[in-house]
Amino acid sequence: MLENAAYRHYREKLQSARYFAAPMVKQSDVAFRLLVRRWGAECCYTPMLKSSRFLKGDHLEMTEFATIPQSTADRPLVAQISGRDPAELVAMARLLQELAPGGFDAIDLNLGCPAICAEEGSYGAFLLEGEENIQVACECVRALASSSDVSVPVFCKIRILEDCEATVRLAKRLVEAGCSLLTVHGRVRSARSSGPVNLDTIAAVKAALDIPVVANGGVRSKAEAEDVLQRTGCDGVQPQETPSLTQAVRIAHEYLTLAEKYPPGRPITIQKHFWYFFRNVLLRSHGRDAKDGDIIGSEVSDRLVMARGEKVLLCLVGSEQHRFYTFMCQPYLRSPKQFRELLRLIAHALGLGHEAAAADTGPELPSSKEQPLLLSLAEIRQLGSSLPPGPLEDEQAEVETQESQALSYDLWAAD
Secondary structure, three states, rough: OOOHHHHHHHHOOOOOOHHHHHHHOOOHHHHHHHHHHHOOOOOOEEEEEEEEHHOOOOOOHHHOOOOOOOOOOOOOOEEEOOOOOOOHHHHHEEEEEHHHOOOOOOEEEOOOOOHHHHHHHHHHHHHOOOHHHHHHHHHHHHHHHOOOOOOEEEEEEOOOOOOOOHHHHHHHHHHHHHHEEEEEEEEHHHOOOOOOOHHHHHHHHHHHHHHHHEEOOOOOOOOHHHHHHHOOOOOOOOOOOOOOOOHHHHHHHHHHHHHHHOOOOOOHHHHHHHHHHHHHHHHOOOOOOOOOOOOOOOOOOHHEEEEEOOOEEHHHHOOOHHHHHHHHHOOOOOHHHHHHHHHHHHHHOOOOOOHHHOOOOOOOOOOOOOOOOOOOOOHHHOOOOOOOOOOOOOHHHHOOOOOHHHOOOOOOOOO
């Protein structure tokens, strides 16, 4: 069979990637993308960029977009945008190309976001509800794909609909409009990121299309990723995985090293990464290096309680693990140095130093010989007293809605 343009681009520019790092709201910064590439991701996305805000020069929105000029270290890279106005989306794509000429390999239109902000703006997954909206979505794709101002292919990300046949029809319409790669989340919008993933519908979409298809949703290990690829026939998959505590400390240390070289646009980005690095392993794990059965799941859900807005295993409420996590969520933690000192304190208090440093996978922890004196939590807090206040973060709730939140901070290290 002859190779079509979509597959040629997938092979030449995306290097036939199988493992994709999904876009994470306010977290897919350059440092994080470089981190997940080291741990197995073969293609990354920018954070979802809201076209209406970006085009108005919204500073916070524009800080989300960053690339590494004249470098292949962060490639292949896909820039994800959102909106519902065809002309606005074309203008957005044109502006991104002007800001980073040759700096990314495709534009991805988000048609899968279930967040409240997407509902209010009638974009994301809400742009696929009802025939009138679907027509608008197809017009957006067609405008991007046919514009002489857009020099890269157009991808789309969708969620399955309630009906398999309707999902297949939708996918075909997007391809007819000009979509060159389709990512399919195997849950309906109302399910968000919980519940079973419908692999049969993803497989039906893949079988009906002649473009690359990427499966998304509920993939938590390399073995599961391979199983999904086999069962659906998809070309790629967007996985997620929770690291063990030792891995989380080691990975967080590496992220800080990268963030010092490629600082994120806002300090809270570092903090948000730490929330997701450590949430499960500090709040929902019985041991230092819990296996899957020790992480939150149906078999332990009856032992979970709400404490300070988080689900915590009852036996861990008020523990040292709980105290560390609560501390790292405070607004006065804003500098890489503070987080480095907190990592050293966690590693020491939980007895991880020698074990983590001796591990033969991944980056090593900082040596205790570098800074023999450990700082207390109060002293770590004081390190940030001289920093200016950060920008107002008014969209934290949006972060909670993305499936990609738990995205593989340690994609395949456990294998």
